[in-house]
Amino acid sequence: MRCVRRLYSVSMVxxxxxxxxxxxxxxxxxxxxxxxxxxxxxxxxxxxLRIEDTDRTRFVETxxxxxxxxxxxxxxxxxxxxxxxxxxxxYRQSERTALYRERAEQLLAAGxxxxxxxxxxxxxxxxxxQMAAHLPPRYDRRxxxxxxxxxxRRAAAGEACVVRxxxxxxxxxxxxxxLRGEITFEHANVDxxxxxxxxxxPTYHLANVVDDHEMQIxxxxxxxxxxxxxxxxxxxxxxxxxxxxxxxxxxLLRNRDKSKISKRKNPVSLIYYRQxxxxxxxxxxxxxxxGGGMPAPSAExxxxxxxxxxxxxxxxxxxxxxxxxxxxxxxxxxWLNGVYLRALSPEEFFxxxxxxxxxxxxxxxxxxxxxxxxETLAQFFDWADFLFRDEVLPAAEVLIPKQRDLAATRKAMExxxxxxxxxxxxxxxxxxxxxxxxxxxxxxxxEVFMLARAILTGKKASPPLLESLVVFGRARxxxxxxxxxxxxx
RNA sequence: GGCGCCAUCGUCUAGCGGCCCAGGACGUCGCCCUCUCAAGGCGAAGAUCGCGGGUUCGAAUCCCGCUGGCGCUACCA
Numbered sequence: 269m270r271c272v273r274r275l276y277s278v279s280m281v282x283x284x285x286x287x288x289x290x291x292x293x294x295x296x297x298x299x300x301x302x303x304x305x306x307x308x309x310x311x312x313x314x315x316x317l318r319i320e321d322t323d324r325t326r327f328v329e330t331x332x333x334x335x336x337x338x339x340x341x342x343x344x345x346x347x348x349x350x351x352x353x354x355x356x357x358x359y360r361q362s363e364r365t366a367l368y369r370e371r372a373e374q375l376l377a378a379g380x381x382x383x384x385x386x387x388x389x390x391x392x393x394x395x396x397x398q399m400a401a402h403l404p405p406r407y408d409r410r411x412x413x414x415x416x417x418x419x420x421r422r423a424a425a426g427e428a429c430v431v432r433x434x435x436x437x438x439x440x441x442x443x444x445x446x447l448r449g450e451i452t453f454e455h456a457n458v459d460x461x462x463x464x465x466x467x468x469x470p471t472y473h474l475a476n477v478v479d480d481h482e483m484q485i486x487x488x489x490x491x492x493x494x495x496x497x498x499x500x501x502x503x504x505x506x507x508x509x510x511x512x513x514x515x516x517x518x519x520l521l522r523n524r525d526k527s528k529i530s531k532r533k534n535p536v537s538l539i540y541y542r543q544x545x546x547x548x549x550x551x552x553x554x555x556x557x558x559g560g561g562m563p564a565p566s567a568e569x570x571x572x573x574x575x576x577x578x579x580x581x582x583x584x585x586x587x588x589x590x591x592x593x594x595x596x597x598x599x600x601x602x603w604l605n606g607v608y609l610r611a612l613s614p615e616e617f618f619x620x621x622x623x624x625x626x627x628x629x630x631x632x633x634x635x636x637x638x639x640x641x642x643e644t645l646a647q648f649f650d651w652a653d654f655l656f657r658d659e660v661l662p663a664a665e666v667l668i669p670k671q672r673d674l675a676a677t678r679k680a681m682e683x684x685x686x687x688x689x690x691x692x693x694x695x696x697x698x699x700x701x702x703x704x705x706x707x708x709x710x711x712x713x714x715e716v717f718m719l720a721r722a723i724l725t726g727k728k729a730s731p732p733l734l735e736s737l738v739v740f741g742r743a744r745x746x747x748x749x750x751x752x753x754x755x756x757x
Numbered sequence: 758g759g760c761g762c763c764a765u766c767g768u769c770u771a772g773c774g775g776c777c778c779a780g781g782a783c784g785u786c787g788c789c790c791u792c793u794c795a796a797g798g799c800g801a802a803g804a805u806c807g808c809g810g811g812u813u814c815g816a817a818u819c820c821c822g823c824u825g826g827c828g829c830u831a832c833c834a
Contacts (some may be wrong), residue, residue: 572781
């Protein structure tokens with residue numbers, strides 16, 4: 269280990285993307301990955317992929333592999349990571365827990381952290397009381413007064429506890445954000461964050477700092493939402509006596525209403541973009557447009573908005589980034605994608621269509637849903653059309669059940685969205701999710717199934733709903749629901 | 758509520774003290790091309806540069822205040 273590290277000079281640029289495997293790969297992850305990749309390539313540095321799987325309650329088994337596939341699909345390749353290895357392996361945080369525990373002990377010994385035995389219920393109660401008194405909800409530090417020896421004894425005796433950061437009671441922490449300049453937080457406004465959870469896993473704050481240091485990350489390029497927790501990270505670096513990386517907080521991608529981009533208001537799954545037929549080069553190009561960064565247009569515009577990853581590596585300037593949160597405008601993405609589609613040769617276009625809209629596996633999954641319903645093969649799309657369309661909209665009389673009105677239907681659709689988001693994507697799970705939903709909103713199962721059918725297929729008669737949903741996929745099904753919601757406002 | 762960040766057409770942005778009564782792109786509208794629809798070409802509407810104070814001969818550009826938006830405020834990242 270020691271020898272390996274010496275190979276890297278202190279000045280070498282090393283950046284990382286640190287996604288958490290909690291669901292579909294996110295478009296925001298792609299955006300930050302792109303920025304990190306460009307930064308590394310411009311400086312002959314290394315781009316690291318680290319999996320932050322420290323939240324076992326939100327862990328999704330298939331997520332890690334989907335992250336790899338989605339980023340590779342976009343052409344955003346990393347130099348080091350769990351799947352490709354590297355000199356600082358392991359790159360999966362769940363495999364580094366001993367390291368975090370050791371570091372937490374070190375902080376405890378130095379008095380920079382302390383054990384806290386408060387239960388979830390106590391914390392909940394504390395928060396409620398603070399809110400009621402119009403005070404900022406913060407940990408009141410009651411366990412900070414515990415003698416360390418006693419705390420250690422209770423922990424050793426098996427009492428559940430967490431380790432919290434002992435934020436200085438007075439003073440302030442100032443750090444430099446490379447895009448914004450100096451930012452200061454009074455310590456009075458910084459909470460004694462949990463660093464090590466009672467299940468032994470670290471929180472983001474500890475793991476992130478320890479790993480960034482261990483992996484010799486020189487520049488932390490991450491989303492703006494992290495600015496307010498940066499003082500905690502700086503305090504940790506100082507407690508360990510480590511040098512600080514440079515921080516670059518990128519603007520947050522936004523929904524139409526300017527809020528942080530979210531799945532309820534926008535497709536955010538990279539799976540969706542792939543399945544809906546966006547070309548990776550177009551999506552990467554579009555993400556490159558977010559926040560500026562490319563040189564100013566010259567006389568002839570048009571081509572200045574169209575560029576490749578290589579162009580970005582050659583010309584992107586981080587100093588040019590505009591800090592206002594860019595709205596992720598699907599309309600413009602579609603236009604750009606159209607530009608890329610038209611630029612394809614006939615052969616490339618043919619291949620893209622075959623690979624994306626009628627791949628064998630998809631067709632094979634669709635066929636059984638149709639086979640017993642048709643008399644000639646030409647009727648295939650009479651039944652399967654909805655599985656190949658980008659948009660399908662039911663008429664109002666198809667969508668809204670006989671005994672219900674639009675308002676109730678909209679409510680049901682919202683609930684359906686939530687149910688589809690959290691259900692496992694297989695026939696049995698979807699069946700019980702829909703039936704549970706019916707109970708919850710006081711609709712008959714039949715009404716709920718017909719509602720879902722109308723949204724998915726646009727019709728009252730279709731192949732079986734559950735199988736159709738499974739084949740069509742979560743990302744696109746949710747998109748269809750979202751569009752229906754938007755159309756029946 | 759507290760703390761922090763941000764602020765140019767509906768949207769993405771150009772602009773970094775005079776060249777700007779603000780340029781380009783998406784979207785919208787109109788015209789042309791055309792068997793249709795796209796694509797393409799041409800054109801139009803669209804921003805008192807959030808508001809108010811300064812600084813300066815001169816401010817979208819610098820400073821301050823206000824307002825607004827957003828983020829964070831978890832044993833989530």
